Amino acid sequence: MRPVDLAREHGLSAQAIRNYEDAGVLPAAERTAHGYRIYTPLHAQALRAFLGLVSGHGHQTATSIMQAFNQDATEDALRLIDESHRQLLDDRRTLQSVEAALRDLAPVPQERGDTYIGPLAGRLGVRPATLRKWENAGLVQPRRDPRTGYRIYSPADVRDARLVHQLRRGGYLVEQIAPLIAQVRCAGGVAPLESALLDWQARLSARGRAMLKGAAHLDAYLRAREL
Incomplete structure (x- = not known):
């Protein structure tokens, strides 16, 4: 040939x-x-x-x-x-752990406007050092004020921090939480994540x-x- x-x-x-x-x-x-x-x-x-x-x-x-x-x-x-x-x-x-984690989540309220590390830590009942630790692990990704260098948490960042807080209280480890937060960001929130997980499952099966x-x-x- x-x-x-x-x-x-x-x-x-x-x-x-x-x-x-x-x-x-x-x-x-x-x-x-x-x-x-x-x-x-x-x-x-x-x-x-x-x-x-x-x-x-x-x-x-x-x-x-x-x-x-x-x-x-x-x-x-x-x-x-x-x-x-x-x-x-x-x-x-990983998919199974994400699905299990989602079942443990309570509804996350819709956030509006930006906030800073102190007020957010107070709302969650954690220390600012905890938020910094989550940031170092890539679980929360606040931007920095170019003038002051302060961390600025957008509504999406606050959503992620709330999810991390819930999952940590539920006994999940940081390394178990990371793929869930990544999927939430990719889907644009928790609500659209169900269809994203179905697509993920279909791709794994294929x-x-x-x-x-x-x-x-x-x-x-x-x-x-x-x-």
């Missing part, structure tokens, strides 16, 4: 096929007397395996996996796959399914190499 024959099935360019070979994603091709590459069904299976892995593991990890297998570094390739699955499991656990599909193509490629 020519590069274009391999490329056509996946809507790629012939140059992309050559680049994949040069990168070690595809096994080295034999050449004609005039230097043209000759690809085989084994190369087609390698390409399917790589593209399947990309969907579940990402381009960089998929590239490293294929390079390792093509260099007969099987243990390195399997370790990369294991680490990618572990990352997916960690992401699932990633898991893609990993299964990529594994099937990879297994077919490895079996073909053994023939």
Whole structure:
């Protein structure tokens, strides 16, 4: 097969096929007397395996996996796959902790206007040093007055501080709170977060399914190499 024959099935360019070979994603091709590459069904299976892995593991990890297998570094390739699955499991656990934390939250009142560290600490019943500690951990991100250097807490910052305060009283650790606050900021508040969490769950599920599909193509490629 020519590069274009391999490329056509996946809507790629012939140059992309050559680049994949040069990168070690595809096994080295034999050449004609005039230097043209000759690809085989084994190369087609390698390409399917790589593209399947990309969907579940990402381009960089998929590239490293294929390079390792093509260099007969099987243990390195399997370790990369294991680490990618572990990352997916960690992401699932993070999602579960965020969902559990949300169930423990009381409604947060709508805030209006900016405030400073002293008044906010007084409203929450904590010391200003506690707010500074939360800021250092990235849980609250007040801006600074360019003239005085004082911390200025926007309504969104006050919302985050209230959420952190609730969760800390509920026994959550700072490292457990961080992903929740990040999701609240991304969603623009607690109310829209439910749909964001559903989308997050859907993306994790799609990633898991893609990993299964990529594994099937990879297994077919490895079996073909053994023939």
